[in-house]
Amino acid sequence: QKEVEQDPGPLSVPEGAIVSLNCTYSNSAFQYFMWYRQYSRKGPELLMYTYSSGNKEDGRFTAQVDKSSKYISLFIRDSQPSDSATYLCATQITGNQFYFGTGTSLTVIP
Amino acid sequence: DGGITQSPKYLFRKEGQNVTLSCEQNLNHDAMYWYRQDPGQGLRLIYYSQIVNDFQKGDIAEGYSVSREKKESFPLTVTSAQKNPTAFYLCASGRGQGDYEQYFGPGTRLTVT
Numbered sequence: 001q002k003e004v005e006q007d008p009g010p011l012s013v014p015e016g017a018i019v020s021l022n023c024t025y026s027n028s029a030f031q032y033f034m035w036y037r038q039y040s041r042k043g044p045e046l047l048m049y050t051y052s053s054g055n056k057e058d059g060r061f062t063a064q065v066d067k068s069s070k071y072i073s074l075f076i077r078d079s080q081p082s083d084s085a086t087y088l089c090a091t092q093i094t095g096n097q098f099y100f101g102t103g104t105s106l107t108v109i110p
Numbered sequence: 111d112g113g114i115t116q117s118p119k120y121l122f123r124k125e126g127q128n129v130t131l132s133c134e135q136n137l138n139h140d141a142m143y144w145y146r147q148d149p150g151q152g153l154r155l156i157y158y159s160q161i162v163n164d165f166q167k168g169d170i171a172e173g174y175s176v177s178r179e180k181k182e183s184f185p186l187t188v189t190s191a192q193k194n195p196t197a198f199y200l201c202a203s204g205r206g207q208g209d210y211e212q213y214f215g216p217g218t219r220l221t222v223t
Contacts, residue, residue, distance in 0.1 A: 008150060032210035043114075043200055043214030044153075051210075088152065092210055097168065098143075102152035 001026050006089055006101030015110050019076040023089035023101045026070065030091040030099075033065050035074045038086045038103065047087075048074070079108045113137070114215035116201050121220045123195075131186045131218045133201035139213070141206035142184035146170060147198040147217075156199075159184055160206050188220065195222045 006023045013019055021035075032051055036044035048063040050056045050072075056063045064073040072089055089101040114135045123129045135142065141160050145153040155168030159178040173192025178184055184203075188195045198219050202212040 004152075006152070034210060036214075041198075041217070041219070043116075043202075043216050045214065046211060049210050097155055097158060098212060100145075100153040102150060 003027060003030075003099040004089060004091055004101045007104055008102050010105040010107065012107045012109060013079055015079060015081060015108055017079050017108070019074075019079050019083070019106060019108075021074040021076075021087050021089075021104050021106070023072045024070055025072065025091050025099075027091075027093070028067070028070065029093050032092040033063070033072045034090040034092070034098075035061075035063055036088040036090060036100075038088060040085075044088055079106075081108045081110050084108050114201060114203055114213055116199075116215035116218050119216065119218060121218055123220070123222050125222055126190045127222075128187055128189050129195075129220065129222075131188065131199055131201075131220070133184045133186065133215060134182055135184075135201075135203040135213075135215075136182060137203055137213060138181070139203035139205055140181070141204045141209075142178065143202040143204070143212065144168075144174075144176065144184070144186045145200045145202065147200055153200065156186065188222075195220060 034049040035047045038044040053067045060077045062075040086103040088103045092098045117132045143158040144156040157176040159165035175187045201215040204212045
């Protein structure tokens with residue numbers, strides 16, 4: 001079983017839609033949960049991170065972690081064409097290596 | 111202007127040749143990482159280093175080698191022993207132990223024919 005599972009999509013939505021991206025993880029020892037955005041042929045950039053269960057909001061983005069079900073989500077409100085990218089979830093046990101999901105490809109259609 | 115640089119952006123090699131990918135950072139980070147990204151497989155860790163002159167194998171280290179002689183530099187050599195070297199290679203750095211952030215370089219696309 002992979003440490004992190006992510007639906008690869010692709011996901012295509014109209015501009016202004018609410019987008020939901022999801023991952024599950026296997027190890028309850030994971031402590032940090034991150035979301036990266038990767039544009040085509042570029043390196044990933046950190047979007048958000050969370051440490052505990054609950055929600056964390058940053059502008060149009062909300063990261064959600066449910067440790068009881070080992071489920072992490074990223075919500076994008078009022079999606080824009082510039083949000084079109086691949087979104088990677090990642091987890092980490094403090095001081096150890098990172099584990100990444102396979103990425104979900106998102107296209108926002110104007 | 112701080113960041114991570116990887117060069118070259120595209121690299122072409124013949125099968126059987128070793129090739130070295132460059133990664134440099136001026137963020138004063140202790141930790142550096144090399145990942146390989148293939149379609150449908152996400153990022154897989156090749157090697158990482160938490161401090162100068164020390165490095166550890168990741169999940170897919172076979173056929174690769176690294177060195178960490180300077181804090182700023184973490185070059186990756188793809189040897190002829192790597193069976194499927196064609197991939198997108200990403201270097202990252204971070205503050206190290208206990209820190210969740212990784213900063214990625216722009217990547218090198220290696221094609222071996």
